[in-house]
Amino acid sequence: MVLNLSSPPTLFLFFFLWCVVVAGDGGAAVAEAALDAQAAYLSQMKQEFAGPAMARWDFSSPGVDYCKFQGVGCDASGNVTAIDVTSWRLSGRLPGGVCEALPALREVRLGYNDIRGGFPGGLVNCTSLEVLNLSCSGVSGAVPDLSRMPALRVLDVSNNYFSGAFPTSIANVTTLEVANFNENPGFDIWRPPESLTALRRLRVLILSTTCMRGGVPAWLGNMTSLTDLELSGNLLTGHIPLSLARLPNLQLLELYYNLLEGVVPGELGNLTQLTDIDLSENNLTGGIPESICALPRLRVLQMYTNKLTGAIPAVLGNSTQLRILSVYRNQLTGELPADLGRYSGFNVLEVSENQLTGPLPPYACANGQLQYILVLSNLLTGAIPESYAACRPLLRFRVSNNHLDGDVPTGIFALPHASIIDLSYNHLTGPVPATIAGATNLTSLFASNNRMSGVLPPEIAGAATLVKIDLSNNQIGGAIPEAVGRLSRLNQLSLQGNRLNGSIPATLAELHSLNVLNLSYNALAGEIPEALCTLLPNSLDFSNNNLSGPVPLQLIREGLLESVAGNPGLCVAFRLNLTDPALPLCPKPARLRMRGLAGSVWVVAVCALVCVVATLALARRWVLRARQEREHDGLPTSPASSSSYDVTSFHKLSFDQHEIVEALIDKNIVGHGGSGTVYKIELSNGELVAVKKLWVSRRSKQEHGHGGAGCLDRELRTEVETLGSIRHKNIVKLYCCYSGADSNLLVYEYMPNGNLWDALHGSGGWGFGFLDWPTRHRVALGVAQGLAYLHHDLLFPIVHRDIKSSNILLDADFEPKVADFGIAKVLQARGDRDASTTTIAGTYGYLAPEYAYSSKATTKCDVYSFGVVLMELATGKKPIEPEFGDTRDIVQWVSGKVAGGGEAEALDKRLEWSPFKEEMVQALRVAVRCTCSIPGLRPTMADVVQMLAEAGPAAGRTAKDAASKKDSSGEPKL
CATH class of the missing domain: 3.30.200.20 (Phosphorylase Kinase; domain 1)
Incomplete structure (x- = not known):
């Protein structure tokens, strides 16, 4: 054994062993001393790492058996062979001399902790080490030369902050089977050397988001032992090399988020073991090879956002394994495979924004597992299959902007888990049925520009989670149900261009969240409810109906006369502009139509004017006298008149x-x-x-x-x-x-419950921390809805740029309000939701990481900041806590927990009694997606709203319901 005498722990151990030998104990004594040296090292490791979990290693008793410690593995002779402290929330450095003190060490797993001092340099001397996992541990600095680790089989240093040159020295570690460098964007720009082909045993090669440039190396085809090849999130250019087809064992191929061009090689159909292929977000052209679609084990086919043409091969309908087909935003033509989903547990159909024709696949939900039908913006024809109405797992059903016709199956409106039903811009017929009351998770109902008829049923109030309703430009008649006023979350009500009659229900004034109200181009009669005008939605339109009576004064004050145009029976109480005869003056009451009325009015007016002037004079005198008295008493006066x-x-x-x-x-x-x-x-x-x-x-x-x-x-x-x-x-x-x-x-x-920061982190945790998860979830969902409105519902998107818990105010019912728009930015690039501004703004702990190198703020920056707030709500922790370590924040800490399967450990301990732990874990997972380091991989706020709505506690669900919220497999349901 070679000792590193420059290391203090090594000197100590060497001296300890020398003393034992000198004492004359011989070989047995040396062996015993070696065991004692292992105990000494583990004790020192406990001292170096701060964290309550290290209390599991108790050295207080003499002759302690450290082989029984949690996280320590030993062989039959008592030699330490493994250290596994994954997700122990430790913070500190690994003591030096680990290889000398623990010569039999085979595995070191330090993932999801806070490792200080860079890459633990002492590990490179561990000639027997086979597994090293440092993933998600905040390790920074350079990766040392790894060639001195001849036994290393598994190396996982993913999701860290390494910088400098990429460690191509791994090419010398010929024993490697797994090399995972995923999500280390700090490396210098590099190109993989062909020397990596020396890794003949390598099965898993993950180099995603590592600043790799150039083309996909053709020599990768020589690494025939590969089962997993991931090169996504780089700036790779050129064509996909045909040589990849020579990888007979390849199961997973990920090349998404690059700049690849050219065709998808049909030769990839030779990869008979392939289960997942993702080539999305590139510049690929040509068709989807039939050979790939015919692969017997193919589960996931993702090629969205490219420039692909041609048809989706019909052979895909024969698959018995296919779960996900995601090829949206291409230029695909032809029909969808008729048998798609018929023979497999099909889960996701995403083919939007293509030029597909023909009918919807009737068997897509044949096995009852389909959750997403997203086929909008194509040229699809025919009726919606009746079988879709029985597809209860559906979460999103979007078929808008096609040429579909026929009656909408009644059950579509009653899907119990669906959050979006989007039927707009087709030729669909039939009514909105009363069964819509069963859509208890529905937030958006879009069916505009169809040929739907019937009446709007009062049962629509049963879909209490509705936020947006757009049924415009149909043939819906009858009256607007008063029950619509019970949809307390409703943000948009668009019913224009129908055949509605009757009066405008005064109950609409109860919709305090309303931003869009459009009832134009109908046959509505009666007066405009005065109470409704106090809402003043951002967009209001009552034009072209049969309304009558005086226009409410509030509409006149706000200059909204255009919103009531085309109603011949409307009038104004007084003329605002003598040159504008748009609306007539309202007829005067009969009692005022008498001779001499004008003189009487003038007398009244003059008297009133005199009274007003006298009152103002007295008031001014009173104010001056009060101010003099306050000054005489030494009290502060009003700051200004x-x-x-x-x-x-x-x-x-x-x-x-x-x-x-x-x-x-x-x-x-x-x-x-x-x-x-x-x-x-x-x-x-x-x-x-x-x-x-x-x-x-x-x-x-x-x-x-x-x-x-x-x-x-x-x-x-x-x-x-x-x-x-x-x-x-x-x-x-x-x-x-x-x-x-x-x-x-x-x-x-005024917000009586202050801000969310004080509620969560204030001294004493004055009560909010002990409220149940449904209340916290309501806060999260409300903030998400507010941000989604800013990003998606305005003519020009608004980026808040300083989303944090202290800028979220809470009313008496803990309904959240986003506040402090002092550094908000209106994105004038119309239609570009990711247009940017170049002024750095925001608060440390909530800032998206791209600020560090781009100084650009986009809507995705708000998404990141919201993700931090969502983590605060679920964990009860601040964005920066001492337990995270100097180089880590709540994002890295939570992400580590989620990736390691320890989500439950991250939940707020004040809610340990909560029966909603599964929902809290789901929220953490949403938060992790929001805080992805690559902006393009973060969801939009509209998506976040849907995910939170789908993963949140159902309205009225009890704790007993929550405790039983699992299916027969034991997995949580959504």
């Missing part, structure tokens, strides 16, 4: 400037910040509002002038313009803005 503010209102106000300004006194202060003060003000009507008083900066005064109002700083102006233009139940409501020469006042709705 209310007349010195310019007001911009965004909602109907129940208060005036005077009431707000006079309440800005010390006793109402509830918080201070770097830019101003926050007040809690109780209005005379009993309502509460929050007021931000922000001082005007010197620079802003210089830009806008010293004397006038309207000195809005850039961030304040951004917040005012953003919040003033949007309305959503999960975005904080800005009532108005008072802008003055020295200060600006923002008046918001």
Whole structure:
């Protein structure tokens, strides 16, 4: 055994052994001393690694048998052969001299911990080491020369922060069977050397996201022992080499997210062991080879987002193994295989955005496992198969933008797990049936631009989770059911272009989350409900109906007369513009049509004017006297006269400037910040509002002038313009803005439960931490819906750029509101949801990693930040905790738990009693997807809403239901 005498632990062990030999104990003593040296090393390892799990190694008793320690494996002679502390939440360094102290060591598994000090250099001297796993351990720095590990079979250093040159020295470790470097984007740009072909035993080669450039090496075809080849997430160019077809044992081939071009080689059909192939997100052309589709073990075929043409080979319908077919966003033509899914446990059909023709495959759900039908934007014809109505596992059913016809099977509307039913832009007929009450997880119902008829059933209120309804441009008649007002989450109601009659239900005023209300081009009659106008959705249209009576004053104030055009019976109480005869004046009541009425009106008006002037004079005198008295008593006076503010209102106000300004006194202060003060003000009507008083900066005064109002700083102006233009139940409501020469006042709705950060992490955890998971899930889903609205439902997407738990406010019912839009960015690139801005903004711990090298903020940055918040909700931990280590945060910690199957260990200990642990684990998995280091792999916020809705506690479900939420296989259901 060669000793490294430069290592302090080695010197200690060498001295210890020498002393024993000198004492005359001979060979037996040496053996005993070696065992004692192993105990000494393990004891030192316990001291080096901080973490409660190390308490499992108890050295307090004499003659302790460390071979019985959890995580320690020994041979029959008591020699340590394995150390496995995977997911122990340890933080520290591996002590040096490990190979000298533990000469029989064969396996070291340190994954999902926090390993300090870079790659544990002492391990490279372990000539007997066969397995080394450092995955997801926050290891940084260079990978050393690994050639001195001649016995190494398995090397997993995935998901770390290695930098510098890629360790091509692994080519000298000819015993390697598994080499996993996945997700190490810090390596220098490199190209794999042909010397890797020396690894004759290599089965698994994972080099995804390692900054690899150039083409896919043709010599890979010589590594015939490969079963798993993953090169995705790099910048590989050129063609897929035909030589890959010479890999007879290959089961998994992943080349997605590269820049590959050319055709998919038909020769890959020679890979008879292949089960999964993913060539998505490249620039591939040509057709999908029939030879690949005929592979007997093929389970997953993914080639989406390429430039593929031709038909999907019919032979795919004969497969007995196929689970996933995902070829959307190509240029494919022809018909879908008629027998697709007939003979296999088919799960996912994603063929959207192609040019496919013919009917939908009737047997897609023959084996009852289909969850996704996504065929939108094709040229499909025929009827929706009746068999789809019985496909209860379906989560998303999207067939929009095709040429489908016939009646929609009634059961489609009643799918119990579906979150989206999208039938829009077809030639479909039939009614919306009463059975829709059974769609208890439905959030979006889209069926616009069809030929549907019948009436809108009141049973639609049974689908209580509905957020969006778009049934526009059909032939639906009858009245709008009053029951629609019970859909409390409804954000969009689009019923324009139908044959609706009757009056507009006043119950629609109960839809406080409504952003889009379009009832135009129908035959609605009666008056416009006054209460409905208090909602003022972002988009409101009552035009071209048979409405009558006066236009509500609120619509006139907001300049929304165009939204009521085409209703001959409507009128206005007074003329706003004498040159605009768009709407007539309402007829005067009969009692006022008498001689001399004009004179009486003038008398009344003059008297009223005199009274107003007198009242204002008295009020001014009272204010001045009150101010003099306060100054005499040494009390603070009002910061400014209310007349010195310019007001911009965004909602109907129940208060005036005077009431707000006079309440800005010390006793109402509830918080201070770097830019101003926050007040809690109780209005005379009993309502509460929050007021931000922000001082005007010197620079802003210089830009806008010293004397006038309207000195809005850039961030304040951004917040005012953003919040003033949007309305959503999960975005904080800005009532108005008072802008003055020295200060600006923002008046918001008051949130009695403060912000989410304080609720989760505040001193004493004042109660929120002990609320059940359904409440936390509601918070997460609400925030996701608010962000999805910002990203997807506006003309120009808005990137918040500072999503964090302290910017999420909670109302009395713990309904969340996204706040603080001071650094939000409106993406003017219309239709580009990932358009970017180049100003770095946000908060440490919530920032997406691409900020570090691109300084670009996109909607995917908000998705990442939301993922961090979702982890906070599920774990109860802050984004940065000492237990994570200096180089790790909650993202790495949670990702490690999920990847290692230890999700339950990461859940908030305050909810250990919760019967909803499976749902919490599902939320963690969603959070991990949101925080993927590659932005393109993160879901959109619209997708996040659906995933959370699908994985959340069902409404009204009890703890007993949660405890039994498993199928016969023991797996959790969605």
